[in-house]
Amino acid sequence: MRIHRLEVQAFGPFAERVVVDVDEVSAGGLFLVHGPTGSGKTSLLDAVCFALYADVPGARRKQALRSDHAAPETVPQVVLEATVGGRRLRITRSPEWYRPKKRGGGTTRVQPSVVLEERGAAGWAAVSTRHDEVADVVLDVLGMGLRQFSSVVMLPQGDFAAFLRATPEDRREILERLFDIGVYSDVEQWLADARRDGAAALDGARLGLQGELARLDDVLGAVAPPSGGPALEPESTLAETPVERLPERLAEVAASLTERLTVSMTALDAAETAEAAAARTLAEARATADHRRRGEQARARLAELDRTGEQHRDRAAALAAADRAAGVRGHLAAAARARAELQAAAHEVGTLEQVVHALGADPGTAPVAELARQAQALDDVSAALQRDTVTARELRAGLERGEDHRAGLEARRVEADAALPAAREAVEVAATEVDRLSADGARAVDLAAAVREHERRLALCERVEADRARLAALEPRLLAARDDLSGRLAALIDLQQRRLDGMAAELAAALSDGDPCPVCGALEHPAAAVAADPVTTEHLAEAEQVVAAARSALSVVEVEVGELGAAVRTRESVLDGAGRDDVEAALVAARTAHTEAVAAGHALAAATTALQRRRTEAERLAGEYESLTGTLSALDERLVEVAAEVEATAARLSAGLGAHAGCPCGGGPDAQRHTRVRQALLDLAAAHDAADAAQSRLTATLDDLGSALAEAGFDTEAGAEAALLPVAEADRLRDAVLAHERDRTTASAALAEAEVTAALAAEPPAIGDLEAAVAVARRTVLAAGSEHDALRRAARTLERLRPVLEEACAAVGEQAGRQARIRELADTAGGIGPDNTLRMRLSSFVLAARLEKVAILANERLAVMGAGRYLLEHTDDRAARGARSGLGLRVLDQWTGRARDTASLSGGESFMASLALALGLADAVREEAGGLDLGTLFIDEGFGSLDDDSLEQVLTVLDGLREGGRAVGVVSHVADLRARIPHQVVVTKGPSGSGVSVRAGATAPAA
Known part of the structure; x- marks a missing residue:
């Protein structure tokens, strides 16, 4: 994947539209992305991820991507142009955001959008605007998700530094996110699920078998022993019996139950026959006692009715009078209503007459209705x-x-x-x-720019003075370093000469008469050389190291002097000969x-x-x-x-008063008085008419009442009212009369029955003795029936459960064997089996191979960055206290030949190791993703922990990554990198948001 161009608008800290031409800035292969902390360097990388995956790595939320500095109506948007798999693609993506409503206040939600375009021979052509289709295309051409992409292309150093020092289990979680080991994890999970399901099934089968056996034990335990003999299970319950002995025990219990059932059936038949005979005798005695009781009750009831005969006749007479009075009840009520209506009408007439008099409109002898009509005619x-x-x-x-x-x-x-x-x-x-x-x-804007220019020139003057002072301070160190190197070189030359002189003495010491000299071949050695002050190779090596150290110290001072001199000359050329006084005066x-x-x-x-x-x-x-x-x-x-x-x-007004002068209300302009008088006259006329009608109704009602009283046999209205009874009282009298007559009839009929007459003549039967005999017989039947039912239930239960239990015994044995094999295999794959000494899961074993490959790839870069001193090693040593092993990582120090923990590395060494590890992981993941060529890489921060030599070595490795046209972006705020990497993307920040500028090969500004 090669990134060509990135455009960001209202995204992260970038309020306005910024464009990064990656092709331009990466022309040299290596380019720097720098800027102050919080300016938005990492936001540019987030924009790349968002364009591809509609998401950003880390904990940042998609809902917080829009810039807070942007204008409310500015659309947040990222445009990424890249070549992937030979296809030139352009992705334009916008997150969800809220814009101001066009009408009214508040905001409205704008849905996220995406446009995928591809450039062909005819130019750019739209491919899709659907999120799912674009995601499928990105996944197809890149072959990796957001996590892998952010780890392979972005190389976040903090994550890999943590990976370098992580525990094996934490390292496993990181590797799982980078490498696809789903098939091995699925195998682990399948075995673990099979172990769990098998154990649950075996436990369920055992529990089911134990439950059935417990039920059978309850049924068998409820069977009483015969005549106090032993129970059906003398040894132990069936639930306690071993599975392999259960079929034999079940056969023994079945035979015992069959024998007991035969005996209990015979005893039950005999008890039921005796109970039936006792019950028949008791029933006959109870029937006789019942007839005798009925006869005695009938005699007593007739005697009581005779004593209340006079009261019965009085109740019957009162009931007859009340029935006759009930026929005129309606006429009496009608007369009472007519009298009340007449009284109310008369009262209404009197009240209205008082109202008319109070209004001052006394009608006198004139008809009231006529006056009311006159008042109505003058309403208008x-x-x-x-x-x-x-x-x-x-x-x-x-x-x-x-x-x-x-x-x-x-x-x-x-x-x-x-x-x-x-x-x-x-x-x-x-x-x-x-x-x-x-x-x-x-003029304020131009003058402000002039002030900033003069301030910058004054700062340059101060830096020139400071650099000159530092140069003056470095001169003694430079002379001392040169003198020290000259002395060390002289000492080394002297040692080398003495070593040469001593070599003859070493050869002479090995000579003996008769042996040829290895130099001249002589057999005699009359004057063998002797070393007065011998020099060994160790002495020479120490002197050479001292010289190298002195040369390195001199180089450091010379580099510093050269850099300061160059900086002074550059700044003086900018000042163009102006002195500090001139600059200060211009600034004032x-x-x-x-x-x-x-x-x-x-x-x-x-x-x-x-x-x-x-x-x-x-x-x-x-x-x-x-x-x-x-x-x-x-x-x-x-x-x-x-x-x-x-x-x-x-x-x-004058005409109206004349027309209204003859009104019954007395004339005048008061319309409310006119209305009250007219309404009072109308109401009084209506009341007179109502009183006349009430009098007519009362006369007619009294005539009807007289006729009804005569027909019912009452002389006066008061007599009929006295005979009337409330409905409840009349019903009570009627019930009493009927009950008296019904009781006499019933008692006479009972005494006339033949069975009652016979029972009264005989002696009373002994019911108590007969009931006791029946109870004894019944208890005998119940006991025999209970015993027989218990035996029969036990036999049916055993007959039903016996084949099921025998089959369950066989199934439990077979399932236990299979579960043992599955558990052993799952424990081994899960890293907890006794044979898995490293406690490695199957997926960890696969990841260990990936980690070993990563270490090999990382060492190719670390050998250059660390001057060949360190190598990363994968180790599967067992962890302490039974922790999981297999994903260990250590560093081999080739100077000492000993391996040690990665946590012992210094800050700079840790950075180089983590960078090499990140590059190795990127290579390994890229290979596993199908060898995708990543034409653009970004390395995020971490360079501040390196010294000059280490930084140079790291940059050498990064230069090597440019082979094949690859572009490498370094994201850092380290100042030294600005002088070393001329191609730069500069990110600036301010109160209104951040901005971006591109420097393609330009010299970085002086610090």
Whole structure:
């Protein structure tokens, strides 16, 4: 995958649209992304991930991607252009966001969107706008998800530093996210599930068997032993019997039950025969006793009825009179209602007559109905009088208010006309002041830029002075380092010469007479050389190391002196010969001018506000004058109209009073009094009519009542009312009369029965003795039946469960064997089996192979970065205290030849190791993803922990990554990298958001 171009808008800290031309900045292969902390360096990487996967790595939420600095209506958007698998793709993606509503207040939700385009021969063509289809295309061409992509392409150093020091179990979780070991994890899970399910099934089978056996034990335990003999299970319960002995025990229990059933059946038949005979005798005795009791009760009831005969006859007579009176009950009620209606009508007439007198409209001898009709005929006249009276009063009051209002308006118009010339003159003065201040304030921006330029030049002067001072301080160190190196070299040369001289003595020491000299071949050695001060190879090696150290120290000082000298020359060329005094004087002058311009700008705002206020006041006075003039003209016209309406209303009032003078209400303009009098007369006429009708109804009702009393046999209305009884009392008397007659009939019929007569003549039977005999026989039957039922239930239960239990025994044995094999295999694959000494899961074993490959790939880079000192090693040593093993990682120090824990590395060493590990993991994941060529890589932070030599070695490795046209982006805020990597993406931040600029090969600005 090769990234060509990235465009970001309203995303993260970037409020405005920023464009990163990756092709331009990565022309040299290696480029730097730098900027202050929080400026948005990592947000650019997040934008790449969001364009591809609609998500960002880490804990950041998609809902918080939109920039808080952006304008409310700005659309958040990321555009990524890249080549993947030979296809040139462009993805434009926008997250969910909220824009202001077009109407009203508040916001409305905007759905996330995506557009995938591909460039062909004819240009860009749309491929899809659906999120799922775009996700499928990205997954198809990249072959990896967001987690793998962010780990392989982004290389976050913090994550891999943690991976370097992680425990095997934590390292396993990281590797699982990077490598697809789903098939092995599925095997582990399948075996674990099979072990759990098998154990559960075996436990369930055992519990089911034990449950059935317990039920059978309960049934067998309920069977009483025969004649106090032993129970069916003398040894132990069936539930306690071993599974392999259960079939034999079940056969023994079945044989015993069959024998007991035969005996219990015979005993039950005999007991039931004896019980039937005793029951028949008891039933006959109870029937005789029942007939005797009925006869005695009938005699006693007849005697009691004879004693209450007189009361029975009185109740019957009262009941007959009440039945006759009930026939005239309706006539009596009708007469009472008619009397009440007549009384109420008379009372209503009296009340209304008092109301009419109170209103002062005494009808005298005139018919009330005629007066009411006269008042009704004048209703419209009275209402018109009322309306005209109110209208006349309101018109007069309005005319007075209008005249007062006109006087006030006229006074305000005079005031506005007098103030208008002064307001217009003030507007002209304020406009002149605004023009002057605007011209002065316009220079503030240019003067501010001049101040910043002079401040920058003054800072350059200070840095030049500081660098010169540092150069002066370095001169003694440089001379001392050179002298030290010269001395060390002289000592080394002296040792080398002495070593050469000593080599002859070493050869001579090995000579003996008769042996040839290895130099001249002579057999005699008359003057063998002797070393006065011998020098060994160890002495030479130590001296060479001392010289190398002195040379390195001199190189450090020379590099520092060279860098400071170059920096001084660069800054002096920028200053172009200007001295500190000249720069300071120019800065003071620029600041003074800028201060004056800023003051003019500040005053401009106040002057503009004053101008606007004075214009507003002048416009208000002119508008008020014109408005008052128009209002006065309209008011004069309206006052004339109101005066005419007053005269017309007065004429209508005079005519109306004349027409209303003969009204029964007494005349006058009061419409409410007219209405009350007219309604009182109408109500009184209606009350007279109602009283006449009530009198007629009462006369007719009394005639009907007399006829009904005579027909029912009553002389007077009072006699009929006295004979009346409440319904409940009449029902009670009727029930008593009928009950008396019914009881006499029933008692006489009972005494006439033959069985009753015979029972009264015989002796009373001994019921108690017969019941006791039946109870004894019944208990015998129940005991025999209970024993027989228990034996029969036990036999049926055993017959039903026996084949099931035998089959369950066989199944439990077979399942136990299979579960033992599955448990052993699952424990081994899960890393907890006794044979798995490393406690490694199957998936961990596969990941261990991946980790070993990663270590090999990482060492290819670490050998260069660490000068060949360190190598990463995968180890499967057993962890302490039974922890899981197999994913260990250690570092081999080739200087000492000993392996040690990765936590012992220094900060810089840890960075180099974690970077090598990240690159190795990226290579391994890329190989597993199908060998996808990643044309663009990003390395995020971590360079600040390196010294100069280590940084140089790391950059050498990164340069090696550029082979094949690959682009490598380094994300860091380390200042030294700006001088070492000329191609840069510079991220800046400010109160209104962050920005991006590209420097393709340009020299980085001086620090």
